[in-house]
Amino acid sequence: MWKREKRLPSCMTENVSDDLIRLVDMVKIYDTGSIKVLGLKRINLTIKRGEFVAIMGQSGSGKSTLMNILGCLDRPTMGHYYLDGIDTADMSPDALSAIRNRKIGFVFQSFNLISRTSALKNVELPMTYAHKSKKMREQRALELLERVGLGERYEHMPNELSGGQRQRVAIARALANEPPLILADEPTGNLDTASSVEIMELFSRLHKEGATVVVVTHEEDIAAFTERIIRFRDGQVVSDKRNVPKELTEEEAVKMKKEGTPCC
Ligand SMILES: Nc1ncnc2c1ncn2[C@@H]1O[C@H](COP(=O)(O)OP(=O)(O)OP(=O)(O)O)[C@@H](O)[C@H]1O
Numbered sequence: 001m002w003k004r005e006k007r008l009p010s011c012m013t014e015n016v017s018d019d020l021i022r023l024v025d026m027v028k029i030y031d032t033g034s035i036k037v038l039g040l041k042r043i044n045l046t047i048k049r050g051e052f053v054a055i056m057g058q059s060g061s062g063k064s065t066l067m068n069i070l071g072c073l074d075r076p077t078m079g080h081y082y083l084d085g086i087d088t089a090d091m092s093p094d095a096l097s098a099i100r101n102r103k104i105g106f107v108f109q110s111f112n113l114i115s116r117t118s119a120l121k122n123v124e125l126p127m128t129y130a131h132k133s134k135k136m137r138e139q140r141a142l143e144l145l146e147r148v149g150l151g152e153r154y155e156h157m158p159n160e161l162s163g164g165q166r167q168r169v170a171i172a173r174a175l176a177n178e179p180p181l182i183l184a185d186e187p188t189g190n191l192d193t194a195s196s197v198e199i200m201e202l203f204s205r206l207h208k209e210g211a212t213v214v215v216v217t218h219e220e221d222i223a224a225f226t227e228r229i230i231r232f233r234d235g236q237v238v239s240d241k242r243n244v245p246k247e248l249t250e251e252e253a254v255k256m257k258k259e260g261t262p263c264c
């Protein structure tokens with residue numbers, strides 16, 4: 001089961017509600033000097049603990065802008081982003097990076113693994129930043145690689161793994177500090193259909209174990225795995241609907257089990 005996260009000191013949290021993400025009149029403006037680009041226009045949005053959400057929309061509609069703010073990689077220009085009750089708007093870069101390390105696991109389209117570094121060491125990295133002991137890091141990284149079906153590949157370098165396997169290492173790394181929130185910006189964008197299904201099944205499983213998962217995608221087939229689909233256009237939410245998540249057919253599940261993929 002998904003372990004409950006450790007509590008922050010009471011001075012840092014008003015953690016009493018089910019809302020993990022709350023955006024209030026949130027605006028993002030990119031100031032490029034000569035022109036100002038409106039990335040997001042007054043977004044009001046709540047995502048509850050344990051939800052499995054897809055963010056969709058055309059290129060340039062603001063999906064990555066949103067994910068970067070949700071992931072504390074960037075801050076709103078106006079309005080508020082409450083993550084687990086904590087307002088990130090006035091946080092210093094150091095405070096943002098501390099909260100990111102503790103509460104967020106980020107998965108990128110291009111995997112962002114460190115080359116010439118084993119799968120095990122890649123997964124250990126966020127735990128190094130969190131000052132975990134070497135023994136604890138290694139043990140947990142191995143457990144996580146097993147959880148994503150790569151227990152036997154722990155010594156492999158990223159260039160010795162397939163795209164789908166690399167993304168599984170990246171997901172194991174995102175889980176290292178047991179974050180309550182997993183954000184994935186087009187995690188299947190560089191993968192073939194079979195690997196994409198594998199990755200979405202893995203996210204489904206994490207969601208069923210209690211994680212909150214938000215996935216950006218261009219593909220309806222990928223969004224179909226989630227329970228809620230939010231669509232953006234020109235920096236605004238234009239639709240927000242419940243979805244009955246796609247389950248693998250028995251035939252697909254048997255096929256994946258035979259191939260040793262980690263979904264079943
Ligand atoms: N660093 C930046 N500086 C200036 N403008 C930016 C910057 N990042 C994004 N934008 C602009 O903000 C808007 C939203 O961009 P964003 O990257 O969020 O779109 P997206 O929905 O993720 O698109 P895609 O599907 O192509 O990844 C676009 O008009 C884009 O040009």
Ligand SMILES: [Mg+2]
Pocket residue numbers: 063064065
């Ligand atoms: Mg994007």
